[in-house]
Amino acid sequence: TPDSRGRRRFLLRVAGLGLGAFVVGYVLTTLLVFPGFGRQAIVTVPDLRGRTLQAARRLADDAGVQVLRGPSLYHPSVDSGSVLAQSPLPGQEVTRGAQVRVTLSAGRERRPVPEVADLTAAQAQAILVRTGFAVRVRRMLSDRAEGRVLGVNPKPGTPLAVGSAVELTLSSGPPVVVVPVVAVRDLSGLPEPQAREALREAGLRLGEVGYEPGSSVPLGGIASQSPAAGDSVRAGTAVRITISGSAPTGAAPAPAPDSAAAPPPEPTPP
Numbered sequence: 001t002p003d004s005r006g007r008r009r010f011l012l013r014v015a016g017l018g019l020g021a022f023v024v025g026y027v028l029t030t031l032l033v034f035p036g037f038g039r040q041a042i043v044t045v046p047d048l049r050g051r052t053l054q055a056a057r058r059l060a061d062d063a064g065v066q067v068l069r070g071p072s073l074y075h076p077s078v079d080s081g082s083v084l085a086q087s088p089l090p091g092q093e094v095t096r097g098a099q100v101r102v103t104l105s106a107g108r109e110r111r112p113v114p115e116v117a118d119l120t121a122a123q124a125q126a127i128l129v130r131t132g133f134a135v136r137v138r139r140m141l142s143d144r145a146e147g148r149v150l151g152v153n154p155k156p157g158t159p160l161a162v163g164s165a166v167e168l169t170l171s172s173g174p175p176v177v178v179v180p181v182v183a184v185r186d187l188s189g190l191p192e193p194q195a196r197e198a199l200r201e202a203g204l205r206l207g208e209v210g211y212e213p214g215s216s217v218p219l220g221g222i223a224s225q226s227p228a229a230g231d232s233v234r235a236g237t238a239v240r241i242t243i244s245g246s247a248p249t250g251a252a253p254a255p256a257p258d259s260a261a262a263p264p265p266e267p268t269p270p
Contacts, residue, residue, distance in 0.1 A: 045100055047090035048083045056083050056102060064096040072106040076163060080107030108161040115156040121147045121170050132162035139172040143236070146173035174235040177203040179227050195222050199239050207238025215244035 043064040048056040057067045078084050085103040088094055114131050116124035125135045142150055151169040154160060179202070196206040215223035223244045227233055 041096055042093050043096050045088045045090055045092045045094055048086050048102055051083050052081055060100055066099045068099040068101045070101045070103045072104045074109040075105040076108055078105035080105055110159040110161050113154050113156050113158045113160055113166055116149055119149050124149045124168055128166050134165040136165045136167045138167055138169045141175050142171035143174055144171040146171055176232050177235050179229050179231045203235040204237055204239050207240040210242040211247040212242050213246045217244035219245045
């Protein structure tokens with residue numbers, strides 16, 4: 001009858017709706033309660049090295065594993081905050097949801113620049129190299145002894161990455177000057193005060209004064225000098241002179257001609 005056929009269609013609709021609701025509920029429950037359902041139980045560990053921690057976590061999540069942060073270590077070339085190492089290694093197979101422990105780079109180690117003022121060049125360079133720095137040398141003229149440290153850049157105490165260059169400014173000694181010819185020729189026969197002034201104007205100074213009673217130079221004049229005129233010496237070098245005549249009362253006796261000469265000046269670069 002028409003009524004019985006209508007009831008059957010109604011019951012079929014109700015049954016269809018109930019079955020559909022059951023299927024939808026089952027799928028939703030499975031996805032929410034068992035999120036790994038239907039996916040592979042074994043996954044491959046991705047390569048997280050060189051990535052930031054945030055990028056490593058995104059990649060690990062896509063691969064089905066978790067990131068566990070470990071300690072940080074200094075490294076000379078890997079940027080701070082990037083993954084330096086991982087365990088398990090890339091390519092290994094693990095169960096889904098396994099943890100991958102990562103070690104992050106702390107960047108290059110930084111150390112304070114040591115104090116090396118007033119040391120010799122060799123001593124300063126040895127200390128800087130042992131501390132882990134490279135050394136760059138700059139030289140400049142100075143009244144300080146040749147090879148002495150005049151300055152350090154960056155200044156001592158400044159934190160600096162290991163392997164960075166520290167610039168040492170070293171003394172190359174006083175400038176080189178030429179002993180003037182007047183110290184022998186024109187000063188011959190001049191009194192000692194004038195000799196002192198002439199040497200000062202040339203960047204030199206008067207050194208030991210001797211006497212030579214038998215000199216042919218007029219009494220009180222300068223008979224000889226050492227270093228000799230034309231020699232190249234450091235500015236501030238003392239020039240020893242011998243005055244014609246006898247030493248004043250109470251002065252030391254004049255040295256013999258051979259021993260009166262001062263030691264030869266230190267050779268200087270051309």
